Amino acid sequence: MTVEFQLVPQETFERIRSADAGDFDKAALIADLCRANALMTIKRAGSGHIGSSFSALDIMVWLYFFELNTAALGFDHPDRDLFFSSKGHDAPGLYAALYALGVLPESMLINLRRLEGTCGHPDVRIPGIESNSGSLGMGISKGKGMALAKRIQNRGGRVVVMTGDGEWQEGQIYESLQTAAHQRVGNLIAVVDHNKVQSDMPVEEIVSLGDFDRKAELFGWRVIRCLGHDFSQIQRAFETMRADDGRPKLIVADTIKGKGVSFMEHPAALQENGGLYRWHAGAPDDEAYVNAHREIIERAGLAYHRMGLGELLLKPVGAPPAVSSNGATEVIAEAYGAALVELGETLPTLTVLDADLASDCKVRGFGERFPERFIENGIAEQDMVSAAGGLARQGLLPVVNSFSSFLAARPNEQIYANACENDRIIYVCHYAGLFPAGPGHTHQSVRDISLFGALPDITILQPCNGVEAKAILRYCVEEASGACMIRINIGPSPSFDLTEHYQLRFGQGVSITRGGDAALFAYGPHMLNEALQTADRLSQRGVLIEVINMPWLNRFDRDWLKTALRNHKAIFVLEDHSPTGGLGDRLLAEMNRAGLVYNRPFHVFGVEGVPAWGTMPEALRHHGLDRESLVAKIENALADA
Amino acid sequence: MTVEFQLVPQETFERIRSADAGDFDKAALIADLCRANALMTIKRAGSGHIGSSFSALDIMVWLYFFELNTAALGFDHPDRDLFFSSKGHDAPGLYAALYALGVLPESMLINLRRLEGTCGHPDVRIPGIESNSGSLGMGISKGKGMALAKRIQNRGGRVVVMTGDGEWQEGQIYESLQTAAHQRVGNLIAVVDHNKVQSDMPVEEIVSLGDFDRKAELFGWRVIRCLGHDFSQIQRAFETMRADDGRPKLIVADTIKGKGVSFMEHPAALQENGGLYRWHAGAPDDEAYVNAHREIIERAGLAYHRMGLGELLLKPVGAPPAVSSNGATEVIAEAYGAALVELGETLPTLTVLDADLASDCKVRGFGERFPERFIENGIAEQDMVSAAGGLARQGLLPVVNSFSSFLAARPNEQIYANACENDRIIYVCHYAGLFPAGPGHTHQSVRDISLFGALPDITILQPCNGVEAKAILRYCVEEASGACMIRINIGPSPSFDLTEHYQLRFGQGVSITRGGDAALFAYGPHMLNEALQTADRLSQRGVLIEVINMPWLNRFDRDWLKTALRNHKAIFVLEDHSPTGGLGDRLLAEMNRAGLVYNRPFHVFGVEGVPAWGTMPEALRHHGLDRESLVAKIENALADA
DSSP: OOOOEEEOOHHHHHHHHHSSSOHHHHHHHHHHHHHHHHHHHHHHHTOOOHHHHHHHHHHHHHIIIIIOSHHHHOTTOTTSOEEEESSOTTHHHHHHHHHHTTOSOHHHHHSBTSTTSBOSSOOTTSTTOOSOOOSTTOHHHHHHHHHHHHHHTTOOOOEEEEEESGGGGSHHHHHHHHHHHHTTOTTEEEEEEEOSBOSSSBHHHHHOOOOHHHHHHHTTOEEEEEETTOHHHHHHHHHHTOSOOSSOEEEEEEOOTTTTSGGGSTTHHHHHTTTOOSOSSSOOOHHHHHHHHHHHHHHHHHHHHHTTOOOOOOEEEOOOOOOOOTTEEEEHHHHHHHHHHHHHHHOTTEEEEESSOHHHHTOHHHHHHOGGGEEEOOSOHHHHHHHHHHHHHTTOEEEEEEEHHHHTTTTHHHHHHHHTTTOOOEEEEETOBSOSOTTOGGGOBSSHHHHHHTSTTEEEEOOSSHHHHHHHHHHHHHTOSSEEEEEEOOSEEEOOOOOTTOOOOTTOOEEOSOOSSEEEEEOSHHHHHHHHHHHHHHHHTTOOEEEEEOOBSSOOOHHHHHHHTSSOSEEEEEOSSOSSSSHHHHHHHHHHHTTOOSSSOEEEEOOOSSOOOSOHHHHHHHTTOSHHHHHHHHHHHHHHO | OOOOEEEOOHHHHHHHHHSSSOHHHHHHHHHHHHHHHHHHHHHHHTOOOHHHHHHHHHHHHHIIIIIOSHHHHOTTOTTSOEEEESSOTTHHHHHHHHHHTTOSOHHHHHSBTSTTSBOSSOOTTSTTOOSOOOSTTOHHHHHHHHHHHHHHTTOOOOEEEEEESGGGGSHHHHHHHHHHHHTTOTTEEEEEEEOSBOSSSBHHHHSOOOOHHHHHHHTTOEEEEEETTOHHHHHHHHHHTOSOOSSOEEEEEEOOTTTTSGGGSTTHHHHHTTTOOSOSSSOOOHHHHHHHHHHHHHHHHHHHHHTTOOOOOOEEEOOOOOOOOTTEEEEHHHHHHHHHHHHHHHOTTEEEEESSOTTTTTOHHHHHHOGGGEEEOOSOHHHHHHHHHHHHHTTOEEEEEEEHHHHTTTTHHHHHHHHTTTOOOEEEEESOBSOSOTTOGGGOBSSHHHHHHTSTTEEEEOOSSHHHHHHHHHHHHHTOSSEEEEEEOOSEEEOOOOOTTOOOOTTOOEEOSOOSSEEEEEOSHHHHHHHHHHHHHHHHTTOOEEEEEOOBSSOOOHHHHHHHTSSOSEEEEEOSSOSSSSHHHHHHHHHHHTTOOSSSOEEEEOOOSSOOOSOHHHHHHHTTOSHHHHHHHHHHHHHHO
């Protein structure tokens, strides 16, 4: 099956706006066509969140086209209404709506998750986006700040924040409910896109949230409930909430995850797939894409015709430029997940915690094998980490899982509190580093080594392949004295053969190429691959460098280091991290202590500034970390040496 | 007035336990005598939390002496009931109860906030302490983990966690309410010491929490309310909550802050002092101490006598060893607070946020002068930081205040989210560094430079005195391009005369002493003072070192650095921070880039491991950062050079 990409062009939306029809019919049609465009961009990007885009789109379209003053006043007017989505992964839907509105250019819309297009989660550098988002639970607080700024500066307009339902597991939501009510932020409206499904399971099963309405009322908010796909109800809800009576407002919108495509709609979609929802993240396969797109377009085409606008025409869009797979074949997290089960068989204290990312973190296998030692904690990282401290105090060995962006930062004080008890805990930071870059900075974790680095007695490691992942987990479980942090790359990555009988040795790296001109340290699969490609190109130019896979990010065997760095004319470190606080800093400090810093260059190549979104090559190039840039940098450094 | 320290000795508590009297009378008397002991240790330490110790003590005593199986089974029995206090600042009361119980030795009790005694907040290295605490909002999560560990390991016993009421402003509390209910943690009991007053103002005024009972019920908990000073009600509450019916349990105990001393009791104590509660933290003056102690002892003496135990005898305790004031005369935060008001007069966008530490952070003056631009956000740092992002997005310049331990770590992901928008925000991290060391690790912030360091476009500074604090704040407000973090020392500190017309110059330090043997970088008042004392001693031994005050912790003027470090035989950095991720790391990286690392020693002296509690000399000595240790280290390093 060949997939053809087709766009509903912006002029079609203009024609619908001008049509002789009721607002509700127009809104329904616009939203449906936005679904088609969102779906197309996700398929074209190879990734993105369908289910949540579809559940939110009716409300987004109603807001932009019929409720808010933003489009009329302009997106830079101080008195405009401000709207943004806190969950952020509904960005494809949001972009489709902004495109339909004429705010987002076509070239950006169609290039979802590409450097020159749009970010996988909203970013203020994109037209129409009022706030970065995608780190869950922050939106109402952020909106409160905006609403207070309007009050302080005597500006008009409301602030409308869309949240997911799962993100109400984050404690920050309740902080913001309390303070917004206390501070009488009456020009703030939150909308819950209450689609009842989180990553791939129902909210009720992960961590039940009970009754949103009564909760928010008890926290001092004015609450109304509506069907989020019924435009008359949506209209009435916002009308009811228009007056600033000093109370912040919550609209609980009952919605359907995957709304608009029969086989993606909750609850049917869950039942079909054994209780797991398949359409939260990731692109559909070709067949599902074609069927879903056709279903929407056929329905919308009829409505368009009924509105007297003739035939619905689609505009062909070229296939996306091919992105090299970088030789990616191995999923390191799978080896980790398997090792976890293996260790669980013999170690009855091993206990695994998860924050609604069990599938991505490959810990579902452990959960199925040892349900009594698997704690699904929902999107509540602080609670998870403190609970792990309690488990450790009572003799268990907790292995805490989440994406690194969330696990290293949000519960950082809780991690420190555990560390001050010398608790033996293993923190597994998935999705560490720059990649995948498509989701954008909220999901790119290039500060995690620095965030863990100053803890008392913490060992930080990252495997470059599955074999090393198993060895590292085994070390952390069986040998390490204090707490450990393991960075794990998500998704397929290049696979490396380490030496046949690979043994992880404390503080030692593994030379993968030989070469006396320079040493190049790298860690994790993607950067190691880039380092090897760099070495290969340099060797063709007569420069021989030794690439060292360094799984230990803050521990060094000094004798090994002295031998390893005896003869090199220069030392380079390729970070999958900021140049501040990563392996480079630790290595330089250790080399200084060992008397290994002398008249030779030492350079750290890291992720500077805000991590770039896009494909892997785009992000590497942007940060000057691609093989071509590295070849040039290394040659320059050696020339200066 | 001469203060004499007198202890109610442990045998007195044993006599009460064995007396022929009812449990309620015994409990009341034990609690009162624990109040006397707690008060004495606070006065002797010169610091500590009276109000919260007094409000919690009746419940604590009832638990340890009459309700829990812990004392009977022993504090190492797997089936024991586990009790700890989440708020932690009621530690003087807790220690007094553990002493009365015969668990904590006298030498530890009387040496509150000293290295060989007890920590200002609970620490598991102290007998009877089940969990570190003092970072607010973590306790129910931690207790949930302990309760789950009991379930997983088939151990008996309940877990009882005491919380404050103010700490319910922390979102983590609601995470833990949700997950504990969902996970059916029925052997978990939380108790709110609902004394209605936070740092120095009523909870209702800071951020109202509404109805605890209904909130917790809505979150799936079983709730009962009682008077926390009525033992029959306390007894009944715990009896009612004994069965594990799968629901976690909350006991809301209405209490009185400062209970037991007439002039410390809320609400009278607030009214007397113009609405601010004086007895939350800090030791009372001599007169207040004597009056309070006398009031308790007179009442308890009568009860003791009525119980047929004769005369209540107290045991004299020596005065604490004198602690040198280190020449501390200046409160840098006051200069900061004054500068904030000054800048506020001319800059209408300057907006100040606080998290219930307005008095300590010296921002109350700004709040009084510009109430519309002062946001009191309660103990909700994540919400505060995201709200600051919203303010910044809407054109204001937020200045965010809290203690560094809380501000650098807990909202770290929120700070990153703001940074990715390039928001101009100033984070002011008070209470930064190792001192005061009395409160212990929860309040010692020796990771903050590393936690901020890898953010895109962040400038980190710390003033050594008031003049520099003003200059730094002005720089951050008027000149800096991105976000800034300012570390501020709390409490009196040594005062330095910088050059007469001191000017803060980007990336440049200030030489305070001259000397060609070595350069010693230091920052902040206490470490700079220690560095100067070290230089003084070294000079007497013929070693001349240049002490450089370095307010820029991650920014360097390379030309200045090249000149400054031209001739020294060695470079030393004295950190008020972990040796990882502080000024030393940044300086070494910059020196490497500038070609300044060559055959001379570079040593970083930092706070390794868990920060030690105690007096300043004790903590310095423990970490080898006192002048004597530094003299030895520097002489050794120079000898090796």
